Amino acid sequence: MRATQWMGKNHVEVNEVPDPRLLNDRDAIVKVTSTAICGSDLHLYDGFIPTMKKGDILGHEFMGEVVEVGRGVSNLRVGDRVVVPFPIACGACNACERGLFSVCENSNPNAGMAEKLWGHSPCGIFGYSHLVGGYPGGQAEYARVPFADVGPFKVEDDLTDEQVLFLTDIFPTGYMGAEMCDISPGDVVAVWGAGPVGLFAVASAKMLGAERVVAIDRFGYRLDKAREAGATDVLNYEEVDVLDALNELTAGRGPDGCIDAVGLEATHPTTAVDAYDRAKTAVMAETERPHALREAIMACRSGGTVSVIGVYGGLMDKFPVGSLMNRSLTVRTGQAHVHRYLKPLYEKIRDGEIDPTFLISHTLPLDRAPEGYRMFRDKEDDCTKVVLKP
Amino acid sequence: MSSSRTRPAARRTARVLGLASAGLGVAMLRDPKGVARVSGVDDSATALSVIPLVGARELLHALPLLAGRPGWAWTRVAGDAVDLTAMGVALSHRGGERGRRLRTATAAVAGLAALDLLTAARSRRAGSRSAARELLPSSAPWKSAIDVSAAATVNRPPQEVHARWHDFSRLPEFMAHVREVRPAGIGRWHWVAEAPGRRTVEWVAEVVEESPGERIRWRSLPGADVENAGVVEFRPAPGDQGTEVRVRLAYAQPGGKAGKAVAKLFGEAPDQQVRDDLARFKQILETGQVVRSEGTPEGPLARRMAKQQPAVPRS
Numbered sequence: 243m244r245a246t247q248w249m250g251k252n253h254v255e256v257n258e259v260p261d262p263r264l265l266n267d268r269d270a271i272v273k274v275t276s277t278a279i280c281g282s283d284l285h286l287y288d289g290f291i292p293t294m295k296k297g298d299i300l301g302h303e304f305m306g307e308v309v310e311v312g313r314g315v316s317n318l319r320v321g322d323r324v325v326v327p328f329p330i331a332c333g334a335c336n337a338c339e340r341g342l343f344s345v346c347e348n349s350n351p352n353a354g355m356a357e358k359l360w361g362h363s364p365c366g367i368f369g370y371s372h373l374v375g376g377y378p379g380g381q382a383e384y385a386r387v388p389f390a391d392v393g394p395f396k397v398e399d400d401l402t403d404e405q406v407l408f409l410t411d412i413f414p415t416g417y418m419g420a421e422m423c424d425i426s427p428g429d430v431v432a433v434w435g436a437g438p439v440g441l442f443a444v445a446s447a448k449m450l451g452a453e454r455v456v457a458i459d460r461f462g463y464r465l466d467k468a469r470e471a472g473a474t475d476v477l478n479y480e481e482v483d484v485l486d487a488l489n490e491l492t493a494g495r496g497p498d499g500c501i502d503a504v505g506l507e508a509t510h511p512t513t514a515v516d517a518y519d520r521a522k523t524a525v526m527a528e529t530e531r532p533h534a535l536r537e538a539i540m541a542c543r544s545g546g547t548v549s550v551i552g553v554y555g556g557l558m559d560k561f562p563v564g565s566l567m568n569r570s571l572t573v574r575t576g577q578a579h580v581h582r583y584l585k586p587l588y589e590k591i592r593d594g595e596i597d598p599t600f601l602i603s604h605t606l607p608l609d610r611a612p613e614g615y616r617m618f619r620d621k622e623d624d625c626t627k628v629v630l631k632p
Numbered sequence: 633m634s635s636s637r638t639r640p641a642a643r644r645t646a647r648v649l650g651l652a653s654a655g656l657g658v659a660m661l662r663d664p665k666g667v668a669r670v671s672g673v674d675d676s677a678t679a680l681s682v683i684p685l686v687g688a689r690e691l692l693h694a695l696p697l698l699a700g701r702p703g704w705a706w707t708r709v710a711g712d713a714v715d716l717t718a719m720g721v722a723l724s725h726r727g728g729e730r731g732r733r734l735r736t737a738t739a740a741v742a743g744l745a746a747l748d749l750l751t752a753a754r755s756r757r758a759g760s761r762s763a764a765r766e767l768l769p770s771s772a773p774w775k776s777a778i779d780v781s782a783a784a785t786v787n788r789p790p791q792e793v794h795a796r797w798h799d800f801s802r803l804p805e806f807m808a809h810v811r812e813v814r815p816a817g818i819g820r821w822h823w824v825a826e827a828p829g830r831r832t833v834e835w836v837a838e839v840v841e842e843s844p845g846e847r848i849r850w851r852s853l854p855g856a857d858v859e860n861a862g863v864v865e866f867r868p869a870p871g872d873q874g875t876e877v878r879v880r881l882a883y884a885q886p887g888g889k890a891g892k893a894v895a896k897l898f899g900e901a902p903d904q905q906v907r908d909d910l911a912r913f914k915q916i917l918e919t920g921q922v923v924r925s926e927g928t929p930e931g932p933l934a935r936r937m938a939k940q941q942p943a944v945p946r947s
């Protein structure tokens with residue numbers, strides 16, 4: 243089959259590789275009909291996440307048709323159309339039983355590796371380094387899906403791939419980001435990053451009843467999309483001082499909920515500050531460029547919530563812990579527990595409450611994945627989200 | 633005698649610290665003025681002469697750290713303490729933008745210092761871990777022992793978890809280096825384990841205690857290729873979360889060549905091997921299978937972690 247392979251930093255190729263085979267009774271093989279490139283893939287592309295191996299198949303946002311099922315899978319049949327959540331979860335451990343699917347205790351065979359870096363291991367993830375399992379991803383013609391009796395969600399209504407594809411990751415992620423803010427009437431929510439994840443966080447904060455939703459980014463075209471998604475205000479962090487602007491907007495309170503939808507590759511408008519973290523990451527003295535997170539903490543209203551859905555990998559410098567502690571902030575985080583959002587969010591799409599297709603800017607054949615990666619990273623041609631068709 | 637061996641985790645952190653040291657060191661030697669500026673001490677002539685010295689120090693302990701010798705992190709801790717003191721002195725004399733930059737640099741050094749302390753402390757603990765070796769038979773003379781332990785919470789009731797372990801002949805399903813365990817009389821089992829170089833080691837073990845749903849203890853009988861003993865304990869986990877499983881194993885390590893062979897049996901990461909065995913045990917009980925990826929087709933396996941296959945299906 244054809245598959246998108248990580249060949250080194252800034253280098254992906256689409257090559258011929260062997261077809262996947264069932265490795266366990268609870269596996270299924272899915273013929274991929276649509277798959278997407280995610281901001282998380284960019285962290286791999288840019289070389290920020292360790293333990294990638296040359297040849298690893300990328301991609302954790304994919305859907306398609308079931309073509310083979312293991313003996314232990316009774317709820318799926320060949321021919322079923324499914325979306326596949328990006329976290330791999332067993333459904334039986336304590337974490338899964340509590341709905342914390344992205345920290346499933348069984349699905350990462352390389353848990354030992356993750357424990358060294360993080361103390362405990364999260365779940366396994368498709369196409370997302372060996373630290374979280376060494377599973378091939380779904381930017382390919384076929385993918386093996388472990389615990390296929392737990393993850394895949396059947397799409398039985400007449401909806402297009404484009405309408406339901408983002409249930410695999412970014413819609414649940416954005417939704418969880420907003421949900422973690424415990425929004426109550428009158429709340430102001432600020433979202434750092436107007437990429438696909440930030441856009442869904444904006445739309446979700448609106449759905450959950452925020453009074454105002456502020457989107458922050460440096461790309462005008464993405465801020466326009468944010469308005470489309472329901473942002474009442476947008477801030478270009480290269481043009482305004484974000485902290486001042488948020489204080490002005492909230493009459494000095496600061497936003498009640500602050501969502502970091504940027505993650506470890508944030509940029510900073512002040513060259514010196516930007517250079518500081520670039521230098522420190524270059525010599526491995528830290529692994530993140532956490533500008534958005536620092537700012538979100540400083541901006542947040544006293545007693546408010548900082549919701550971190552942007553991805554971080556290791557260790558950062560200058561964490562404003564004093565601001566966090568002295569002002570009674572709450573920090574909530576996580577890779578999205580996608581499984582628990584599939585049904586409710588699917589229903590919102592089916593009932594027309596949201597049309598997730600608004601953020602797709604490019605649809606390319608799988609063979610053009612390398613171009614898709616480059617465009618998405620460089621924000622070329624107003625690129626917001628790339629969908630690939632195997 | 634001790635089983636002192638450096639923990640692989642400590643070794644890996646040591647390497648990261650080594651890299652950080654090397655990076656900082658090079659910067660300080662190559663561009664002391666730049667570092668002084670970023671650190672907010674560029675108004676001081678002494679600073680300019682001190683910085684390259686600090687840089688040289690960073691490089692000095694970068695070398696052993698890069699080689700993975702975490703004990704050397706202590707030299708870093710000492711170094712960091714010197715930095716912190718020096719910066720503290722400088723801080724009390726400075727205000728404005730310069731002071732701000734200096735405070736930033738101090739915070740950064742403090743962060744590194746914390747990590748250094750952690751590594752050094754872990755390398756200490758690795759040497760003084762408690763032993764499970766009172767279980768070891770005293771029949772044979774041995775110089776030291778390898779103690780390994782692991783714990784996991786399994787989301788199944790204690791009786792069921794106990795029953796699965798009690799079935800010794802099925803231990804190889806989750807114990808990676810055990811090839812076979814077959815009955816050898818009442819309460820006795822003949823173990824065959826893989827050793828490096830395609831060799832095997834064998835022993836007969838007797839169960840010395842068994843309390844259903846609570847504990848199993850066993851130890852090798854005289855004549856074992858490797859004297860060893862083990863205890864596994866099962867306790868109800870609080871809050872209806874299943875069973876807490878704790879395993880402790882001890883392997884006698886005779887002197888000389890035989891001793892080296894025993895050490896090799898466990899390779900680089902004896903603790904990790906037992907943790908992986910237990911992870912597989914948990915997977916079997918909770919999910920009915922060992923979890924495999926294309927990168928780790930055998931399921932959790934310490935030696936595979938260093939030698940991952942690419943995440944691509946095999947033909």
Ligand SMILES: NC(=O)c1ccc[n+]([C@@H]2O[C@H](COP(=O)([O-])OP(=O)(O)OC[C@H]3O[C@@H](n4cnc5c(N)ncnc54)[C@H](O)[C@@H]3O)[C@@H](O)[C@H]2O)c1
Nearest residue numbers: 281282415435437438439504505508509551552553577578
């Ligand atoms: N928690 C999860 O489960 C989960 C799931 C998917 C993605 N993610 C993470 O979410 C993050 C965003 O993903 P995406 O697909 O939207 O990626 P993206 O790269 O398209 O979007 C990031 C956006 O942040 C903006 N940005 C950079 N620095 C900023 C700053 N200082 N302030 C404000 N905005 C800034 C960029 O201009 C960009 O538009 C990534 O870190 C990704 O890994 C997390």
Ligand SMILES: [Zn+2]
Nearest residue numbers: 280282303411
């Ligand atoms: Zn994603």
Ligand SMILES: [Zn+2]
Nearest residue numbers: 332335338346
């Ligand atoms: Zn689980």
